[in-house]
Amino acid sequence: MGLEMEVMSEAAPAAAREHGLDIYPLTRYYFGARDAAAGVPRGLETAADRALRLKANFAAHGLRTSVHGVLLVELFDHPHLLLLQVRNSSFLLPGGRLRPGEEEVQGLKRKLSSKLSFVDDDQAIEEEDDWQIGECIGMWWRSEFEAIPFPYMPPSFRAPKECIKLFLIRLPMSRQFIVPRNMKLLAVPLSQIHGNAQVYGPIISGIPNLLSKFSFNVISD
C-alpha cells in the first residue's frame, strides 16, 4: 500500500478551465409581446389538477426532466439574469419539461423559442430559432413532486421524480425577445438574487453561486 497512484484521466484539460462568457448590454436587446400561448394557462390549473397530471406522466414516462436557460445581460456594470414573472408573483427561468425521449439541447431550444420568441410550442420548427446552448451549470432533484428540490440525488432507495437542469445560454450581441402577454420578462441583478430564496426560491437564488466560476466579458461599443 504505497503512494503509487495511477495517472487519472480526469484531470481537467486546460480548455475546461477557461470559463469566459461574453455578455452584452441590456440596451442591445428588443422586447415585445404576443398573445398568450395556447394550452392550459398556468393561472387556471389548480394545484390538485397539476399533482394528478404529474403523477400520470410519471407513471407513463418515468423521471420528469425539465431544462431551463440562464440568460445574462449587462446593466450598470453588473450581470443581470433574465427572468419571467407570472401574475406579478412567481419567478421562472425560461424552459420547461422535456417530451419523452427528447434530447436535452433540442428540448431547451424548443422551450426557449416557445417562451421568448414568436414560435408556438406545438408548431414544427422548420427554421430553428438559433439559441446557443452552453454547458449545464447545475442540477436539482425532487424526490416527490411537491417536495422542495435538492442539488443532489435523494437516497438511493428512492427513485427521484423530477430532475431540473440549468444550462448557460450564450446570447448573441442583439436579439428580439417576444414574450407571451401573461408574463413579464425582467432583468434582475445577481446581487439581488444571491441568497434571496424567500423571493426567488432555492433554484434561482442559487444561480449566482453556479455562475461564480465564469468571468464575464462585457462587450459594449
Next chain:
Amino acid sequence: MVSSSSPVVNVYPLANYTFGTKEPKMEKDTSVADRLARMKVNYMKEGMRTSVEAILLVQEHNHPHILLLQIGNTFCKLPGGRLKPGENEIEGLKRKLCSKLAVNSPSFPPNWQVGDCVAVWWRPNFETVMYPYCPPHITKPKECKKLFIVHLSEREYFAVPRNLKLLAVPLFELYDNVQRYGPVISTIPQQLSRFQFNMVSS
C-alpha cells in the same frame, strides 16, 4: 436520463483512505480580527490576495462527502490557503495540499489531480463577508478565493497535522447550513450538482 454533457467524477469509499498524523500546523492568527489585520498588511505589500482551496470527495452509503479540516471544536475549513505572489494556481494548490494532508516523505511525492474550478468568491473589504461575484462598484477587491475539485485516486494515505481533525461531511449536511459551515462551504453542493458521481463501492 444520462446526458453526455455531465462530466463524471469517480468517488471512492471513505474506507479506502488511510489517515495518519504528522506534526501540528498551527494557525497563523488567533482571532478573526488578527486575521483581517494581517490580511491588510499583506495587501499593502502584495496587492489582492488569491487563495485556492480543494474539494476532495469520498463516498459513504452512496452519498458524496467532502473532506474538511476542523480546527478546535467548531470551525471547519477546506484544505488550501494563500498563493505566494505570482504563484500558479494549480501549483499553489498542490503545495497547500501537501502541506496540510500529505506525508512529508521525499520518496513518495503525492500526485494530486486538480480538476475544474467550481467556484470563485470575492472579498470586497477587510471584513469577513464574501460574494460569488465581484460586487458592482468594487474596483479593488481584497481577496479572490477559488475552489477546485481535486480527483482522488482509489486509495490514498493522508497525514493530518496533529492539531487538526479531518472530517468527511455529507453533502446533505452542508446544503443550506450557513450557520455551521459559512456561505462558501454550505453552497458547495449546488456547485457540484452538475457532476455525475460514479459511486465506486469497495
